[in-house]
Amino acid sequence: MSPKTDSLQGSLDLLVLKILSRRPRLHGYAIMAAIQGISAEVLRVEEGSLYPALHRMEECGWIRAEWITKENGRRARVYELTTGGKRQLGMEESRWKAVAAAVNRVLREA
Amino acid sequence: MSTWRKVTNLFRSKQLNDEIDEELQSHLDEALAEGRDPDEARRAFGSPLRHREASRNVRLITWLDALRADAVFGLRQLRKTKITSLAAVLSLALAIGSCMAAFRLIDAVLLRPLPVANADHLYEVSRHGVFNNQSFTYDAWSYPSFQTMRAAVKDQAELLAVSNTGPEDLTYKSDLEMERAQVQYVCGWMFPTFGLRPKLGRLLSESDNLQPGAHPYAVLSQGYWEHRFGEDPRIVGRTFRMGARVYEIVGVVDGEFTGTEPGTMVDIFVPVMMHPGVSANDWSWHRTLAIPKPGAALEPLRSKLEAVSRAFEEQRMNGATASLPKEQRDAFLNQQVLLEPAVSGASQFRTDTRRPLTILGVLVVLVLLIACANVANLMTAQASSRARELALRVSIGGGRWRLVQLVLVQSACLAVLAAALGALLAWWAAPFVVGMINPPDNPARLLLPTDWRVLDFGLAIALAVTLLFGLLPALRASTVNPVAALKGGEDPRARRRLMDGLIGVQVAFCFLVLFVAGLFVTTFERLSHESTGFSADGVLVVETVTKQAQPLGYWNQLLDQLRHREGIEAVGMSDAPLLGGGNWNNFISVDGLPPNGVIAYMRRVSPGWIDALKIPLLDGRDFLPEDSQPGSALVNQAFANAYFNGKSPVGRTFEIVFSGNFRLRFKTVGLVGDVRYQELRQPLVPQVYVPFRILREKGEVEDVGGADLVVRTTSSNPLALSQFLRDEIPHIRPEFRVSRILTQLEINQSQSVRERLLATLAVFFSVVALLLAGVGLYGVLHYYVLQRRREIGIRIAVGARIANIARIVAVDAFIALVAGSAVGLTLGIASARFMASLIYQVKATNPPMLIVPTLVLTVVAILAAIPAVIRASRIDPASMLRVE
Numbered sequence: 005m006s007p008k009t010d011s012l013q014g015s016l017d018l019l020v021l022k023i024l025s026r027r028p029r030l031h032g033y034a035i036m037a038a039i040q041g042i043s044a045e046v047l048r049v050e051e052g053s054l055y056p057a058l059h060r061m062e063e064c065g066w067i068r069a070e071w072i073t074k075e076n077g078r079r080a081r082v083y084e085l086t087t088g089g090k091r092q093l094g095m096e097e098s099r100w101k102a103v104a105a106a107v108n109r110v111l112r113e114a
Numbered sequence: 115m116s117t118w119r120k121v122t123n124l125f126r127s128k129q130l131n132d133e134i135d136e137e138l139q140s141h142l143d144e145a146l147a148e149g150r151d152p153d154e155a156r157r158a159f160g161s162p163l164r165h166r167e168a169s170r171n172v173r174l175i176t177w178l179d180a181l182r183a184d185a186v187f188g189l190r191q192l193r194k195t196k197i198t199s200l201a202a203v204l205s206l207a208l209a210i211g212s213c214m215a216a217f218r219l220i221d222a223v224l225l226r227p228l229p230v231a232n233a234d235h236l237y238e239v240s241r242h243g244v245f246n247n248q249s250f251t252y253d254a255w256s257y258p259s260f261q262t263m264r265a266a267v268k269d270q271a272e273l274l275a276v277s278n279t280g281p282e283d284l285t286y287k288s289d290l291e292m293e294r295a296q297v298q299y300v301c302g303w304m305f306p307t308f309g310l311r312p313k314l315g316r317l318l319s320e321s322d323n324l325q326p327g328a329h330p331y332a333v334l335s336q337g338y339w340e341h342r343f344g345e346d347p348r349i350v351g352r353t354f355r356m357g358a359r360v361y362e363i364v365g366v367v368d369g370e371f372t373g374t375e376p377g378t379m380v381d382i383f384v385p386v387m388m389h390p391g392v393s394a395n396d397w398s399w400h401r402t403l404a405i406p407k408p409g410a411a412l413e414p415l416r417s418k419l420e421a422v423s424r425a426f427e428e429q430r431m432n433g434a435t436a437s438l439p440k441e442q443r444d445a446f447l448n449q450q451v452l453l454e455p456a457v458s459g460a461s462q463f464r465t466d467t468r469r470p471l472t473i474l475g476v477l478v479v480l481v482l483l484i485a486c487a488n489v490a491n492l493m494t495a496q497a498s499s500r501a502r503e504l505a506l507r508v509s510i511g512g513g514r515w516r517l518v519q520l521v522l523v524q525s526a527c528l529a530v531l532a533a534a535l536g537a538l539l540a541w542w543a544a545p546f547v548v549g550m551i552n553p554p555d556n557p558a559r560l561l562l563p564t565d566w567r568v569l570d571f572g573l574a575i576a577l578a579v580t581l582l583f584g585l586l587p588a589l590r591a592s593t594v595n596p597v598a599a600l601k602g603g604e605d606p607r608a609r610r611r612l613m614d615g616l617i618g619v620q621v622a623f624c625f626l627v628l629f630v631a632g633l634f635v636t637t638f639e640r641l642s643h644e645s646t647g648f649s650a651d652g653v654l655v656v657e658t659v660t661k662q663a664q665p666l667g668y669w670n671q672l673l674d675q676l677r678h679r680e681g682i683e684a685v686g687m688s689d690a691p692l693l694g695g696g697n698w699n700n701f702i703s704v705d706g707l708p709p710n711g712v713i714a715y716m717r718r719v720s721p722g723w724i725d726a727l728k729i730p731l732l733d734g735r736d737f738l739p740e741d742s743q744p745g746s747a748l749v750n751q752a753f754a755n756a757y758f759n760g761k762s763p764v765g766r767t768f769e770i771v772f773s774g775n776f777r778l779r780f781k782t783v784g785l786v787g788d789v790r791y792q793e794l795r796q797p798l799v800p801q802v803y804v805p806f807r808i809l810r811e812k813g814e815v816e817d818v819g820g821a822d823l824v825v826r827t828t829s830s831n832p833l834a835l836s837q838f839l840r841d842e843i844p845h846i847r848p849e850f851r852v853s854r855i856l857t858q859l860e861i862n863q864s865q866s867v868r869e870r871l872l873a874t875l876a877v878f879f880s881v882v883a884l885l886l887a888g889v890g891l892y893g894v895l896h897y898y899v900l901q902r903r904r905e906i907g908i909r910i911a912v913g914a915r916i917a918n919i920a921r922i923v924a925v926d927a928f929i930a931l932v933a934g935s936a937v938g939l940t941l942g943i944a945s946a947r948f949m950a951s952l953i954y955q956v957k958a959t960n961p962p963m964l965i966v967p968t969l970v971l972t973v974v975a976i977l978a979a980i981p982a983v984i985r986a987s988r989i990d991p992a993s994m995l996r997v998e
Contacts (some may be wrong), residue, residue: 020403022719030736031141031144031680032140032141033138033140033141033144033145034144036141050158050159050160051141051145051155051158051159051160052138052141052159052160052161052162052164052165053160053165053168055134055137055138055165055168055169056165056172058174059134059169059173063173068676072203078140078143079140080144080316081137081140100378110568
């Protein structure tokens with residue numbers, strides 16, 4: 005069973021930012037596919053809810069978007085990281101590591 | 115994305131939706147392109163609508179979006195009821211426009227700070243005293259007195275001397291090209307103290323303030339430099355001649371500083387040292403402004419000034435007043451020094467117009483309130499027809515506040531439209547009103563910019579108005595009870611009570627406006643029919659000047675020659691026109707006794723002057739050419755009453771007591787009728803007329819440098835002669851030149867300019883108020899008839915007559931009318947005290963003042979009620995009941 009989207013709460017931003025930092029200019033579907041692919045289908049998002057999240061991050065100035073026309077003639081909205089986004093990614097990453105380390109400690113020692 | 119983007123997104127709401135939809139769609143396309151099952155892909159995607167809503171909410175400001183939707187809806191509602199909305203917008207626009215126009219005037223005259231560094235700390239120093247049972251405030255100082263005060267308080271404050279600004283004749287070229295400019299004498303250190311900078315050249319400084327008559331330098335205001343010289347960069351160093359002196363222009367002020375007197379814009383600043391009265395201790399001619407040093411307390415400063423001023427006067431008056439009765443002397447010396455804020459400067463214009471402008475402000479606010487009550491009524495009536503819609507909104511989950519917002523936004527749409535229209539009105543009206551206040555000889559010039567202050571005021575007023583007329587209907591609408599409303603009607607009486615209450619408020623304010631208008635109209639009427647004691651019809655006052663003072667013989671020659679010209683009936687001359695000149699007064703001593711404290715007012719006149727003005731000669735004779743000063747005098751009846759117990763003083767002698775107990779002896783040669791001296795409102799004062807022929811100590815006759823010729827013409831349009839006089843006078847003697855020509859009638863009328871303005875504006879606002887109140891009452895009754903048509907139909911069916919119907923329709927409104935009138939009357943009588951100084955020979959409690967507004971209001975109310983009653987009586991019971 006794959007976990008519900010709920011378990012991604014709070015870490016979706018981190019994942020999106022991380023993926024965009026590795027591979028710039030991805031559209032929404034590609035981002036989703038990347039999250040699922042890399043996590044070997046463990047992490048799944050309700051696909052549509054990715055978009056409000058993307059728009060919110062755009063609003064915060066972490067990523068910026070642009071409409072492009074792909075080779076097959078379809079239009080797509082692609083995203084890339086801004087400087088503010090890089091800073092945010094650093095923060096989120098260290099916070100995630102701290103939380104993960106703390107959870108691990110509890111699992112080990114309890 | 116910035117806040118700005120969020121705001122602009124509001125206006126591309128549809129585009130935004132499309133954009134989000136496209137992106138979501140491209141996701142699904144991508145999924146299908148990968149070969150996923152369409153149903154599975156759609157399920158995995160979730161609800162597109164929900165995602166769109168979520169995205170939308172982050173990409174624009176939600177509450178603003180709701181507001182936008184409300185505004186669009188509100189405007190659509192307004193368009194739906196075109197006539198009502200138009201009436202509401204127009205009446206509000208009229209009221210808001212009047213308010214804005216009044217604000218522009220009040221701001222320009224009373225509020226706007228002077229464009230100087232320390233306007234907030236600027237005070238005017240004046241004196242207040244009670245003399246002959248009359249209290250007066252006097253703002254003029256003599257320069258020597260100012261100097262002692264400045265030296266005494268130099269640690270506490272800086273004092274500035276600035277003269278009254280007046281039009282002066284001057285020329286940049288030859289004497290044939292004289293022009294007028296507003297000139298103000300200022301102390302040199304005014305410019306640095308005010309933190310003003312030169313645009314060109316230099317400004318005046320302390321070093322231009324050393325010796326009387328030794329600093330013939332001038333500084334131009336930027337506005338004058340621009341419109342008179344077209345911003346000529348080589349202006350510095352040019353000269354002009356004013357009076358007998360040539361002045362050199364040393365600089366131009368940078369910025370819009372045009373002197374310290376609201377109502378006048380100074381063209382040229384010259385040093386106080388160039389004023390002819392700078393050394394005289396008995397010539398008060400300039401104002402004193404004070405700027406306290408930081409941290410200096412006002413009261414010690416004031417009492418210090420008072421002490422120094424008193425000491426100065428004591429020393430000065432040691433001569434003349436030594437022989438005065440003690441209480442008179444004390445009254446003179448016990449003047450209080452006042453220190454009043456002068457953030458926006460100080461001027462006679464400001465003092466004169468402060469109260470009228472305040473009343474004007476109150477009147478326009480009353481009209482605005484009436485208009486608001488009106489629109490509130492319209493909105494309430496409209497809200498009742500929207501009750502079902504609002505109920506529906508509540509039942510599908512619209513919150514109370516959302517409803518309040520909905521109705522308020524609609525009100526705001528109305529208010530903003532009205533404010534925009536009102537701004538146009540104000541833009542036109544304010545200069546128009548200034549034009550009406552202006553006396554012909556010295557027009558007031560006001561800076562009336564349409565700037566942020568006016569705009570802010572307009573916005574504030576639109577907001578206030580929205581709340582005033584929108585909040586009550588909005589709150590009422592929000593309390594809609596869906597069950598009752600959807601069932602077909604809620605309690606109509608509650609709404610009716612609100613509307614009647616608003617009618618009562620309207621009537622009260624309307625009564626007040628009518629009452630005030632009545633007072634002002636009566637005042638103007640009384641004042642303009644006040645007898646002046648002389649005849650002004652066909653009389654020209656010709657201000658004639660010469661470059662150097664000329665022998666009196668030449669002047670007499672001039673008068674003689676003019677007397678024989680075609681179209682001229684009589685000619686005389688005086689030092690200043692009646693009702694238009696300054697004030698020159700002295701004490702009188704009869705039979706060598708000490709003065710009795712009554713002041714006599716003086717004029718210098720030529721033989722024939724009383725004939726030219728048709729002032730009756732009661733006893734004795736007019737002046738002859740050989741009469742001189744000291745020697746002969748004419749006096750008026752009030753003079754005889756004050757010093758000779760009413761008996762004719764012809765043949766008797768008296769002495770005029772000048773400053774320093776210097777006395778001149780005169781024999782009364784004639785007794786003339788009383789005329790108004792300086793002001794129409796003044797009681798008739800004792801007057802002494804002395805001849806132009808002034809004998810010096812060695813017996814030679816003093817030359818005369820200027821006088822006002824009084825020319826009585828035979829034509830009904832005396833100004834037709836003015837060009838002839840302008841040409842003829844220099845023709846008779848080339849040294850003479852006409853400076854300006856006024857009709858005596860103009861001068862008289864300028865005495866009641868303020869009253870005329872107040873009366874005109876008050877009548878205008880009364881008409882507006884009546885119109886609004888009438889329309890309001892009509893609307894309410896109309897609504898009422900509509901609402902009760904079923905009941906009325908039944909009553910008619912069972913035989914009610916028109917009187918009964920009228921009673922049903924109008925009785926509540928008339929109760930409101932009576933109650934409103936009573937409140938208005940009380941307010942009017944209470945406010946009369948504030949207007950006491952502006953009304954003349956009329957009392958607030960005079961019966962006509964109270965009866966006329968009541969009658970007018972009743973007539974308007976009846977007129978407004980007739981259509982509703984007729985409509986009610988025409989209800990056809992059969993068709994009415996069939997419809998239901």
